[in-house]
Amino acid sequence: MKKILLATLLASALGAAMAADSLKIAITGPFSGGSAPMGVSMRDGAKLAINEINANGGLDIGGKKMRIEIVERDDEAKNERGALICQELAAMDDLSGVIGTANTGVVLAGDKYLQEKGITKIITPAAGSASMTQWRDAKPPTLSIFRFAAHDGIQSSMVVEEAINRKFTKVAILHDATNFGVSGRNDLQAQIKAQGDKLQVVAVEKFNIGDKDMTAQLLRAKSAGAQAVLIWGIGPELAAVANGKAKLGMKEPLIGGWTLSMSNFIDNAGKNADGSMMPQTFIEEPVTPRAEAFINSYRRNYNVSRIPSPVSAAQGYDAVLLFAAAARQAGSTNSEKIKEALEDLKEPVPGVIATWNKPFSKWNPDDENTHEAFTRAQTIMGVVKDGRVTFAHAEDKARLAKAAGGKKSK
Numbered sequence: 001m002k003k004i005l006l007a008t009l010l011a012s013a014l015g016a017a018m019a020a021d022s023l024k025i026a027i028t029g030p031f032s033g034g035s036a037p038m039g040v041s042m043r044d045g046a047k048l049a050i051n052e053i054n055a056n057g058g059l060d061i062g063g064k065k066m067r068i069e070i071v072e073r074d075d076e077a078k079n080e081r082g083a084l085i086c087q088e089l090a091a092m093d094d095l096s097g098v099i100g101t102a103n104t105g106v107v108l109a110g111d112k113y114l115q116e117k118g119i120t121k122i123i124t125p126a127a128g129s130a131s132m133t134q135w136r137d138a139k140p141p142t143l144s145i146f147r148f149a150a151h152d153g154i155q156s157s158m159v160v161e162e163a164i165n166r167k168f169t170k171v172a173i174l175h176d177a178t179n180f181g182v183s184g185r186n187d188l189q190a191q192i193k194a195q196g197d198k199l200q201v202v203a204v205e206k207f208n209i210g211d212k213d214m215t216a217q218l219l220r221a222k223s224a225g226a227q228a229v230l231i232w233g234i235g236p237e238l239a240a241v242a243n244g245k246a247k248l249g250m251k252e253p254l255i256g257g258w259t260l261s262m263s264n265f266i267d268n269a270g271k272n273a274d275g276s277m278m279p280q281t282f283i284e285e286p287v288t289p290r291a292e293a294f295i296n297s298y299r300r301n302y303n304v305s306r307i308p309s310p311v312s313a314a315q316g317y318d319a320v321l322l323f324a325a326a327a328r329q330a331g332s333t334n335s336e337k338i339k340e341a342l343e344d345l346k347e348p349v350p351g352v353i354a355t356w357n358k359p360f361s362k363w364n365p366d367d368e369n370t371h372e373a374f375t376r377a378q379t380i381m382g383v384v385k386d387g388r389v390t391f392a393h394a395e396d397k398a399r400l401a402k403a404a405g406g407k408k409s410k
Contacts, residue, residue, distance in 0.1 A: 023059060023068050024068075024092070025070060027071070027099055028098060029042050029043055032076055034209065035103055040309075041309035043072065044302055044313060046099055049320035054067045068324070082107075086112075095119060097323055101124075107123060107130075114145065123145065125258075129151055135371075146342060146373070157376075163199055170226055173203070173229075174241060177206050177208050177209070185204065188232070210237075231257070233259065239268030245272070257278060260384070261309065277382065280310075282311050342360050343360050360373060
């Protein structure tokens with residue numbers, strides 16, 4: 001009995017010593033199901049950064065080298081599961097922070113538990129506006145939640161501008177019935193109004209996750225005279241729309257949220273995906289040496305010829321770099337201190353998307369953008385061509401390369 005007790009005490013002591021020598025970060029997202037290209041790409045991009053840091057001896061935190069320890073949780077894009085995961089993570093006394101979540105509904109279901117415990121989280125790649133506007137509405141005096149994604153306000157403005165610039169006057173809005181889709185629809189409608197009502201919305205149609213036949217929605221859009229379809233949804237359903245459009249002989253282009261770049265849209269739609277346009281924060285092309293190194297490393301480590309969701313992967317990678325920089329600056333694994341450092345990063349952080357110069361600022365309950373990293377400057381339009389996403393506009397390629405080299409524009 002004494003030997004068992006001694007072994008237990010030694011194991012506990014060893015575990016405590018190992019924990020003291022590591023920074024524990026949870027990575028959460030949909031690693032299975034229809035949203036998996038986002039979740040897996042984000043997770044694997046984040047793990048690339050973590051593995052690089054650990055291979056170089058870890059993080060210097062308060063004069064001590066610490067490895068990053070990963071806790072992985074698959075939320076399956078299910079709101080209720082996401083809530084349970086966040087409750088579990090909130091109960092971990094040694095957790096320094098959380099990175100991830102791809103679905104807006106999962107964010108809304110779970111992040112409140114992390115906020116209650118003051119656990120720092122960087123949301124990526126979930127882009128639905130409600131993920132952060134919920135905190136503007138709630139107005140907590142301090143906030144431990146940050147976001148590292150081009151939010152739907154940025155994206156919807158670009159989608160509307162693209163439609164206007166292409167001289168369309170009548171559009172249909174199609175969206176899925178999730179929090180993400182509804183939020184995107186609302187943002188599109190708000191942007192159309194904000195940009196002078198130059199577009200007439202002739203049809204607003206919704207669809208459910210898992211729907212495969214979009215004929216009724218598309219026929220209503222066609223009969224109303226829509227010249228383009230502005231769309232907000234996830235890969236499989238977006239592909240159903242593209243394929244349904246082709247069957248009906250509709251040539252009207254799809255212009256929508258960043259998820260039009262997901263592999264399960266491009267693969268399921270095939271040639272019907274060509275010409276679809278969407279805002280992007282990262283294109284899988286060697287625009288800069290850092291981007292080229294990241295792309296090559298991702299493909300080599302995960303044995304793929306194309307990243308399932310390049311946006312998600314790059315954002316996961318850079319989010320880890322920001323979190324690591326905050327921990328170094330704080331000189332602590334304490335989540336509250338890391339939060340304070342994220343709000344006032346002293347040194348620029350070179351990433352694969354951009355060099356991040358004070359991407360966040362001290363939380364202002366009246367302005368959720370204080371905890372939003374992305375501005376329009378880091379976001380460009382992509383277009384699907386021959387099974388890949390490339391730059392829709394040549395000038396954006398040069399602008400993104402410049403952003404990766406230095407300044408953050410407001």
